[in-house]
Amino acid sequence: MAWGILSTARIGARLVEGARQTDRAEIVAVASRNEPAAQQFAETHDIPRAHGSYDALLADRAVEAVYIPLPNSMHVDWTLRALQAGKHVLCEKPMERRPERVVQAFDLAQERGLVLSEAFMWRHNPQTLALRALLDDGAIGAVRLIRASFSFVLDRDPDVRLDPALDGGALMDVGCYAVSGVRLVAGGEPTSIAAQVVTGPTGVDLRLTGLLRFDGDVLAIVDCGLDVTSRSELEIAGSEGRIVLGDPWHCIDPKIVVERGSGQEIVEVQRADSYRLELHDMAAAIRDDRPPLLGREDALGQSRAIHALYRAAAEGCAVAVG
Ligand SMILES: NC(=O)c1ccc[n+]([C@@H]2O[C@H](COP(=O)([O-])OP(=O)(O)OC[C@H]3O[C@@H](n4cnc5c(N)ncnc54)[C@H](OP(=O)(O)O)[C@@H]3O)[C@@H](O)[C@H]2O)c1
The missing domain is CATH 3.40.50.720 (NAD(P)-binding Rossmann-like Domain)
Known part of the structure; x- marks a missing residue:
């Protein structure tokens, strides 16, 4: 090709x-x-x-x-x-x-x-496929709560991420991974979203947190920042256990931690170049x-959730997604 x-x-x-x-x-x-x-x-x-x-x-x-x-x-x-x-x-x-x-x-x-x-x-990486398979196999029972984070300190200025005319902002740059993560884990689209935002001097969101509700009473928290120390994490809490990924987006150090009761299992995943995949x-x-x-349905789900997060942050109340 x-x-x-x-x-x-x-x-x-x-x-x-x-x-x-x-x-x-x-x-x-x-x-x-x-x-x-x-x-x-x-x-x-x-x-x-x-x-x-x-x-x-x-x-x-x-x-x-x-x-x-x-x-x-x-x-x-x-x-x-x-x-x-x-x-x-x-x-x-x-x-x-x-x-x-x-x-x-x-x-x-x-x-x-x-x-x-x-x-x-990140969606193409074997770590992500292994995560989905663990959830499908019921490794932690029913999914109840999801928490996804992505932040770093942006020290380049100017940068496209700081320009509102170029649709910069923390949610667009890194928060979109957290949104993608909770949508994948929930296995559907959020129905209701609330959010809080901190806007920087250039007019883009420097920090944003969102609360998402999915069908089946699954709740999710996403956070992102361009002025917050580097963090990448995806945690899924279920009825019978918990899964944590310490490098969910870059997948440079793929490893899935599964906790059930007092036991802990580390699922090692082969490293792979996500861009090649x-x-x-x-x-x-x-x-x-x-x-x-990742076709129409996924891109549209992403866009609807991002749109709703910005709308909820601006309006200061929960909004329906659609
Ligand atoms: N998947 C990933 O791992 C990943 C990682 C980083 C970024 N991204 C995404 O990739 C995109 C680019 O990010 P980046 O950090 O690589 O950007 P970047 O280095 O700032 O490059 C953006 C490029 O866009 C072109 N451009 C056209 N109009 C421009 C304008 N008005 N201002 C600035 N640049 C303009 C420039 O290329 P020319 O001057 O050559 O025309 C510039 O080199 C973003 O959408 C970002 O979200 C994805």
Whole structure:
């Protein structure tokens, strides 16, 4: 599968690394608003072609699929343009905070017969699959409470994450993983959400906490921050035990702790490059004609939950999700 990357974003290097580890993906082109930057990125990462505009990459006939690691507010605009150009799209998380825009993107993908997926790389990792299997096997009984955290101190300024015009903010940047985590564990979509937010001087949310209620009386707490020490955690408390993941999102040190009564079991999981796995998933969806792991339903669920969290924080009361 021949891939093009829209922009010289830092995260692009991780996808290039993932592509190097599989013969199911090859990065053949990169584009930047600034041609020398594209050339530099291409040289550094051994990519055959560099384009001086995103449109030029979309016009490149050798490119079959496009990876979009642009600032958040540009995700759907460039997804639509890539789909119109006949390219399959892997769009970085979070795809979009406005659910109607997610619908628009997936409608176009369907109309054109193209694959579109949101790049939540953690969902492809064996640790995440092992977690889901443990829950399905009833390892901790019925799921009752879920707690998911992701924070770090952002010390670069300017940064796209601090710009409200680019849809920055803690929830969009890292909190979206916590939302993805509690949705996966609950196995459905939240019905009601409450939230509290701390807004920073640039106008984006620097810290946000959310309370989510799912069908079956499952409750979840999510928190995120751009000015809080580095934390990544996913805890699931059930009727018969508890599961804790200390590195749920990056999966660099995969390990699942399962506690039941006074006993503790450590489930060791093989390390794997999540970016390689998401490229594999896209290749399978495009070549083998099966749906991607993360399609319309998941992206829409994410967007609805994020939209509701921001709405609940602004209104200061619980809101229904929909
Ligand atoms: N899945 C993951 O593990 C992961 C990790 C980090 C980030 N992300 C996501 O990837 C996306 C990019 O994040 P990043 O940290 O890699 O961003 P970044 O390094 O700041 O890069 C963003 C790129 O977007 C392009 N761009 C176009 N218009 C821009 C504008 N008005 N201001 C700034 N840049 C502009 C620039 O490329 P050119 O100048 O070359 O055109 C820039 O290099 C975000 O959506 C983020 O949520 C995902």
